[in-house]
Amino acid sequence: GAGVSQSPRYKVTKRGQDVALRCDPISGHVSLYWYRQALGQGPEFLTYFNYEAQQDKSGLPNDRFSAERPEGSISTLTIQRTEQRDSAMYRCASSLDVPSSGANVLTFGAGSRLTVL
Amino acid sequence: GEDVEQSLFLSVREGDSSVINCTYTDSSSTYLYWYKQEPGAGLQLLTYIFSNMDMKQDQRLTVLLNKKDKHLSLRIADTQTGDSAIYFCAETLVFSGGYNKLIFGAGTRLAVHP
DSSP, X not given: OOSOEEEOSEEEEOTTOOEEEEEEOOTXXXXXXXXXXXXXXXXXXXXXXXXXXXXXXXXXXXXXXXXXXXXXXXXXXXXXXXXXGXXXXXXXXXXXXXXXXXXXXXEEOOOEEEEEO | OOOEEEOSEEEEETTXXXXXXXXXXXXTOOEEEEEEEOTTSOEXXXXXXXXXXXXXXXXXXXXXXXXXXXXXXXXXSSOOGGGOEXXXXXXXXXXXXXXXXXXXXXXXXXXEEO
16 A cells, blocks of 8 residues: 555443454565554554564564564554553554665554543 | 554644654664555555655655664654554564564554645
């Protein structure tokens, strides 16, 4: 597609429920990142995919958070047994290449705002 | 450690220049970035600078890098109301696995008033 698409844009859920957030990156983009942005803060790295391989998941806060990108395109971030502290904007970004020494130009989606009651 | 710091708020008069400052910690950062976030929108890349450069100019935007002090600034000339947004500075963390990731500051909210 023309840009990075995320769905749903808004999700309100009750504490203890599971949620799945979807990211559809720009077609052909190799790298995919998930970030979390709390109100008044900058984006915080969660995880990185190189095609379908989850190369870095060091930013996932705990084992309730998981992500997958099974076919190297669409990615899903899943949060199990949600807690109020999970409320944030979840942002997906993609880039054309595997960023090594060159500039890493990320294109961000509009985000999925999660509210846990 | 990895930490990017920015002042949280800046208010300027329309037509004046704005200067947004940022300090970072990773001296091995290869590229440093400025992103802009408008309400309801994703982060938009404004510009970036390679770490061996001191300055980069792009129309109304000027980026200055002081690598010794790990200080980055973004100057917007002739600031307009449409420039009102949150501006994020980001440094690059490079990993031996052949990838890198961006570490963002908390953002500077720029308010432009008449």
